[in-house]
Amino acid sequence: MLAAALLVLAVASSAAACQTTVGDATPTAAGLAWTEIALPQGVQPVTLAAAGDAILIGALAAERPRPRLFLARGDSLTQVVVEPSSPYAFVARWLSIAVHDDRVVAVAGARGGAHANVRWTVWQGALGPRPRLVEQPQPFGVFGGWGAGDLTGAAFAGEDPVVVGAWASARTGNDVSLWRVAGDRWDRQDSTGTPLGSSPEALNGARSVTALAPAGLALVGSVTDLATGTVRSVPALWTAPAPAGPWTLVRLPSSQPIAEAHSARCDESGCLVVGVDGDVLTVWQTSGSTATRQEIPSLTVGDHQAAPPPVRLGGRTCIVAPGVLLERVGSGWRSRPGPAGAPVAAAALGDTIYLVTTVGDTLSRLWSARP
Structure with missing residues (x-):
């Protein structure tokens, strides 16, 4: 356990007033003061997840074992025990971490072998008095x-941990595929012939x-249409009440010819989906099989950037989005300044938002702010 308090670096983002409001809302609050949170020396943040009264921080260290986990509560930082077993697990980078109650499931990967393909590792654990995450070889x-x-x-x-990815279809290309736990193994479901195929x-x-x-589960991504003779990528949402389905596809x-959904947050009313239409940040609200495009401030998203899922903050x-926090107020959206860099992960705890941004290929930073 790390006993030290979070080291905070004051940053010069005690920002001015709101930049833009779209819709019926009226700006009512000043900009945000973003604070950088320093992890232990040589450790960089990768991903985030809300975990009860804490934020779970997935990080990468310079030395082996490289995958690290921390719990942030208030001004304290606690290291979570991470136990790799297979060779690639010791150098893996977190792809995704999910939390349900005090349970954790995670996926990490590291490139290797003759073709430098990603060697995937899967992990499970619990966040209790002695938080611990263990690889399942x-x-x-x-x-x-x-x-x-x-x-x-x-x-x-629900209670069922699931891993999502792609696997060769029995028909054409790759299907969207799901793996579920079967004893100490992960078993892949066949998606060919379903809306995931x-x-x-x-x-x-x-x-x-x-x-x-x-x-249930919600997946977002794209459908590449080939039948018309012109290749077109359409943003897509798949939902199901359980991992076994039945699955529903909503386009x-x-x-634009190239559009894609990047992430989503869902509740009983539907899903709020974030992605791009061409190079423009786009937000869709869905309800059942109906999807409407939200009117938001115009923002350009660079190549190889992806929008993190929406969060509930206060x-x-x-x-x-890059350099911007969009906040829904009434039926409109207002734009407030964000920290420098491309956002790769976001999570909220009460009235505090946490954000990981990257600058180039080698530097990532962890921030927090309270609107």
Whole structure:
């Protein structure tokens, strides 16, 4: 356990008033003062997850074992025991971490082998008096080998931990695939012929996964249409009341040839989905099979950048974009200054938002702010 308090670096973002409001809302609050949170020397933040009264920080150290976990509570930082077993687990980078009550499921990966493919590792654990995350070593063919695609992430469908990724279809291309726990092994479900499966007319790909209460899942990504003779990528949302389905596909409205959904947050009213239409940040609200595009301030998203899932902050919904925090107020959205860098992860605890940003390929930073 790390006893020290979080080291905070005051940053010069005691920002001015709100920049933009779209819709019926009226600006009422000043800009944010972002504070950088320093992790132990040589450790960089990678991803975040809300965990009860704490924020779980997935991080990467310079020395082995590289994957690290910390719990942030107030001004204290507690290191979580991480126990790798297989060779690649000692150098893996977190892809996705999900929390349900005090349980944790995570996916990490490291490139290796003759073709430098990602070697995936899966982990489970609990956050109790002695928080601990342990790798579950799997045979190579579970997540690798012939037919393997990339993994997307992990989530809980109610009490059921699930891993989502891609696998070669029995029909065309790759299907969106799910793995579920079967004893000490992860067992892949066959998606061919379901709405998750690809076809000669349309190729499916998922970018992220999130829980859908009470025991379902929501996946977002894109469908690449091939049947019209012109290749077009359409943003997509897949939902199911349980990992076994039945799955429903909702195509989200877009205007550009290349568009994709990056992330989502879902509740009983539907899903708020974030992505891009061309290079423009786009937000969709769904209810059942209906999807409407939200009117938000115009923001450009750079190549290879992805929007983190929306968060609930002090009773309001917020979306993080490069240099900007979008906050829904009434029926409109207002824009407030964000910290420098490209956002890669966001989480909220009460009235405090936590954010990981990257600058270039080698530097990542952890921030917090209270609107």
